Amino acid sequence: MLAIDAKELTKEFKVYQSRPGLLGAFRDLLNRQYRTIRAVDGINIEIEAGEMVGYIGENGAGKSTTIKMLTGILQPTSGELKVNGFDPHKQREQFVKTIGVVFGQRSQLWWDIAVQESFRLLQKVYQIPDQEYKQHLGRMIEILEIEKLLDQPVRKLSLGQRMRCELAASLLHKPKLLFLDEPTIGLDVLVKENIRQFLREINKELGTTILLTTHDISDIEALCSRVIMLDKGKIIYDGSLTQLKKVWGGGRKVLLEMEKEISLDELQKRTADLSVHWESRSPRQYIAYLEQGDGVSDLLSRLVQDMPIMEMQIEEATTEEIVRKIYQEGIPVA
Amino acid sequence: MFHLRLYMEYLKQYMKVRLAYRWDFVAQFVTDFLFQAINLVFILVVFGHTNNLNGWSQAEVIFIYGYFLIPWSIFVAFFNLWDFNERYIIRGELDRVLTRPVHSLVQVIMETMTPESLIGVITGLIVMGWAMTDLNLTWTWYDPIWFILFTLGGVAIYAGIFISLTSISLFTDSKSDIQPIMYNIGNYGRYPVNIYHRVIQFVLTWILPFAFVGFYPASYLLDKANWQWYAFLTPIVGMVFLGIGVMIWNVGIRHYRGAGN
Numbered sequence: 313m314l315a316i317d318a319k320e321l322t323k324e325f326k327v328y329q330s331r332p333g334l335l336g337a338f339r340d341l342l343n344r345q346y347r348t349i350r351a352v353d354g355i356n357i358e359i360e361a362g363e364m365v366g367y368i369g370e371n372g373a374g375k376s377t378t379i380k381m382l383t384g385i386l387q388p389t390s391g392e393l394k395v396n397g398f399d400p401h402k403q404r405e406q407f408v409k410t411i412g413v414v415f416g417q418r419s420q421l422w423w424d425i426a427v428q429e430s431f432r433l434l435q436k437v438y439q440i441p442d443q444e445y446k447q448h449l450g451r452m453i454e455i456l457e458i459e460k461l462l463d464q465p466v467r468k469l470s471l472g473q474r475m476r477c478e479l480a481a482s483l484l485h486k487p488k489l490l491f492l493d494e495p496t497i498g499l500d501v502l503v504k505e506n507i508r509q510f511l512r513e514i515n516k517e518l519g520t521t522i523l524l525t526t527h528d529i530s531d532i533e534a535l536c537s538r539v540i541m542l543d544k545g546k547i548i549y550d551g552s553l554t555q556l557k558k559v560w561g562g563g564r565k566v567l568l569e570m571e572k573e574i575s576l577d578e579l580q581k582r583t584a585d586l587s588v589h590w591e592s593r594s595p596r597q598y599i600a601y602l603e604q605g606d607g608v609s610d611l612l613s614r615l616v617q618d619m620p621i622m623e624m625q626i627e628e629a630t631t632e633e634i635v636r637k638i639y640q641e642g643i644p645v646a
Numbered sequence: 647m648f649h650l651r652l653y654m655e656y657l658k659q660y661m662k663v664r665l666a667y668r669w670d671f672v673a674q675f676v677t678d679f680l681f682q683a684i685n686l687v688f689i690l691v692v693f694g695h696t697n698n699l700n701g702w703s704q705a706e707v708i709f710i711y712g713y714f715l716i717p718w719s720i721f722v723a724f725f726n727l728w729d730f731n732e733r734y735i736i737r738g739e740l741d742r743v744l745t746r747p748v749h750s751l752v753q754v755i756m757e758t759m760t761p762e763s764l765i766g767v768i769t770g771l772i773v774m775g776w777a778m779t780d781l782n783l784t785w786t787w788y789d790p791i792w793f794i795l796f797t798l799g800g801v802a803i804y805a806g807i808f809i810s811l812t813s814i815s816l817f818t819d820s821k822s823d824i825q826p827i828m829y830n831i832g833n834y835g836r837y838p839v840n841i842y843h844r845v846i847q848f849v850l851t852w853i854l855p856f857a858f859v860g861f862y863p864a865s866y867l868l869d870k871a872n873w874q875w876y877a878f879l880t881p882i883v884g885m886v887f888l889g890i891g892v893m894i895w896n897v898g899i900r901h902y903r904g905a906g907n
Contacts, residue, residue, distance in 0.1 A: 385744045
């Protein structure tokens, strides 16, 4: 069964437009003007159980709106949506028992009460049997190392501590599907890595499907084999991360520094049959731009034997650069 | 049953937090009590100038006020929807509520409870008892049953009206100032309705039926035969208004647009 199955999913908002000035305000009072905005515009998403998928897009691309529809908070304007086999909004109370949600900027825990009391309340809310609760919570406490935080009120925790408790809270009822919205925002590198490690573990151990929205591309690189990219309410890319790099990565850059001066002609002659473009920085420093990422070994085999190479550096466009490029320039390959 | 047990769990946690801030807790009690005392003084001042309010004696008016405090306090204890717009819509806590497997309204009610307001029930009973020493009332065996039904009906009326008003926030994210106005109108229900103009009487009976919260049931208990048929309607009016409130809430949840990020 598909964990998420969305067909032509659309969400429209009516936005009230105000006219400028005091006179405009009076006219608004009598005759309001509305404009319809399509926050999510006919998207199709199929996610298999057990996948870890990154969902990315700029602010206002429709990410949050999609997540809110998938979690049952908002009712879609049109389209078909089945998540874990349920209609999220219409069968909300049954449905939400099968999902876990972590919103990085909003706490799921009760601010004033101790962490363990929050967990206990959640146990009652989700009606988890005592035996199962104890066992599962014990495991969570162990991997997330939150033993010492349990008797602290949430407001006294640091952001990283709180986030680990949030994760435990979202998984108490063993959801099959976990939504994470900016789970590592504002965390330091070490905590980030811990949380990623934990997510990999529960994905492997419990087969939990994970949908991750984030601005931090390194989260996606560390966790997801698949990314879905959203722009202006439409999906502009859905596929593997390696494919994304290959198609839009723009090849590689090889920086060479020679022991003695060599002419550009010489280099061009040796690599004439390769799709490579040379650029000279000084008579001893050259940059080779390769269109295909896999041309590096060919290039080197032409040069190393009788070229006095002193230093060499291979550079690849980072995913972040690629994503930025896509947003700035639009879709290079349709 | 599930909701009741859950309510008790929330209550336990609530008490723990409240008791941690002891003096705040005590201060709340004192202010609640003072607020009710001032209302009582107001009635006494009015009767210092006259001994008859359109056919109602001082003791009777005090009795009605005492009775009114009971459903009112229960309502405030369970349905504290004052800052719903600010907390749940603007700060977006409704999103979290909607990702949990309990009816959204039940969760909001559990998260906003103020059980210390129940002290008003005791104040109300004391005020009623005090008024009764001046009144010659005979209670039959079934009067306490009516008393409970009236009280529940009154709570349901208040709940229904305020749930409906709160639901407006689900349709529009602009703030509405209608709630405080409604709290004021609600206070009209604790005086005999026949002291008001006929239009207001009609409104308080059929449109915003606050008269069913205080006046009608209390006058039944005061053995005023001309109002008793209204009193018997209290539980029904309560059911109807609570039903309407919950219905508007449910429609509102379907229209909910979510907090912006």
